[in-house]
Structures are given as structure tokens and as C-alpha cells.
Amino acid sequence: MIGTVVATRKDENLVGTKLMITQPLNMNLEPVGEPLIAVDTVGAGIGELVIFSKGTAARIAARKMDSPIDVSIVGIIDEMDVHDG
Secondary structure, three states, X not given: OOEEEOOOOOOHXXXXXXXXXXXXXXXXXXXXXXXXXXXXXXXXXXXXXXXEEEOHHHHHHHOOOOOOOOEEEEEEOOOOOOOOO
């Protein structure tokens, strides 16, 4: 999580959602691609590593199937172990 978004005017189906800015990372925790605006479904905070879903899975996670949601934060990573080979 690298930031928050405040939007006083937005689609009515997004009212009550918390919008966060996420930066996809590679396995070395280096930025990859452009930041994404995501609906936070788990109460993540800035600086936390998160898991996000995209597309229909994002709307299901947010429980808002009629919303214009393409990315949702669905988990907060407590620990990550990566094994080579």
C-alpha cells in the first residue's frame, strides 16, 4: 500500500468503500508496472504488503457485483518465504 484516495464524487455503488493505492511488486519486492487504485476489503494500511484480486473476483471480494470495481485488496501479508529452485 502506498497511499489513499478520497473521491467525494464517484459512482453510487462505490459509496462507503475505502480506496487505496497499491503498487504491484515482484518476488524481490521491487515495483512492477503502474500503481493501481483498489477497494480495500480487509482494512489494510499504508506500507503493508497486500494480496489483491482483479476483475470479477475483485467485485465478489467486495460483495458489490454491480460496482465498477476492477481491483480489490483481499489479504494482508504477515510473512512471505520464497525458495529458489
